[in-house]
Amino acid sequence: MLSQLVEFITRFFEYFLPFTxxxxxxxxxxxxxxxxxxxxxxxxxxxxPFNITKVAHVAxxxxxxxxxxxxxxxxxxxxxxxxxxxxxxxxxxKVFVVDVFDAKSAIDDIAAGTLRLLVNTHTxxxxxDIDLDNELTKKTRAELKKFGIHVEAATLADFGQIKSxxxxxxxxxxxxxxxxx
Numbered sequence: 712m713l714s715q716l717v718e719f720i721t722r723f724f725e726y727f728l729p730f731t732x733x734x735x736x737x738x739x740x741x742x743x744x745x746x747x748x749x750x751x752x753x754x755x756x757x758x759x760p761f762n763i764t765k766v767a768h769v770a771x772x773x774x775x776x777x778x779x780x781x782x783x784x785x786x787x788x789x790x791x792x793x794x795x796x797x798x799x800x801x802x803x804x805k806v807f808v809v810d811v812f813d814a815k816s817a818i819d820d821i822a823a824g825t826l827r828l829l830v831n832t833h834t835x836x837x838x839x840d841i842d843l844d845n846e847l848t849k850k851t852r853a854e855l856k857k858f859g860i861h862v863e864a865a866t867l868a869d870f871g872q873i874k875s876x877x878x879x880x881x882x883x884x885x886x887x888x889x890x891x892x
Contacts, residue, residue, distance in 0.1 A: 732753030738804040739768030771801040778819040787834040794869040
């Protein structure tokens with residue numbers, strides 16, 4: 712009961728405070744009556760009280776995301792399993808907060824698509840000869856830049872050929888057939 716009262720009083724006084732403190736690892740757009748009026752960096756950000764102005768700050772320091780591993784096919788038809796790790800930071804907090812609804816999904820989708828395109832356009836032997844990490848970094852960096860994200864590095868965590876087992880059902884006999892590919 713006492714903790715709820717303290718929380719209510721704290722939130723009540725937050726409406727009257729004419730400033731917000733943005734942590735040293737963050738920045739974000741200043742939104743006044745639904746419009747972006749600037750970008751606040753770390754430190755004290757003066758604003759209008761009563762929730763007229765808000766600072767939607769996000770972490771701008773280096774972060775990593777590891778999307779799920781995916782199975783892709785090379786240009787010569789070989790099945791590959793690959794997992795990628797993306798190390799990034801937020802370069803434009805305004806774009807990152809205002810123009811992107813779910814940044815993690817955007818990073819996952821672009822990383823997976825870039826990896827798939829890179830693997831699909833090369834044979835297994837060609838993939839052994841090129842610097843995949845460098846190619847992935849350049850391509851994901853170019854795509855994610857428009858979302859206010861700077862990719863520091865895209866690294867393959869797992870990468871290798873796989874064999875897959877598939878059960879096919881013979882419609883005439885209703886018996887499964889094992890296919891190794």
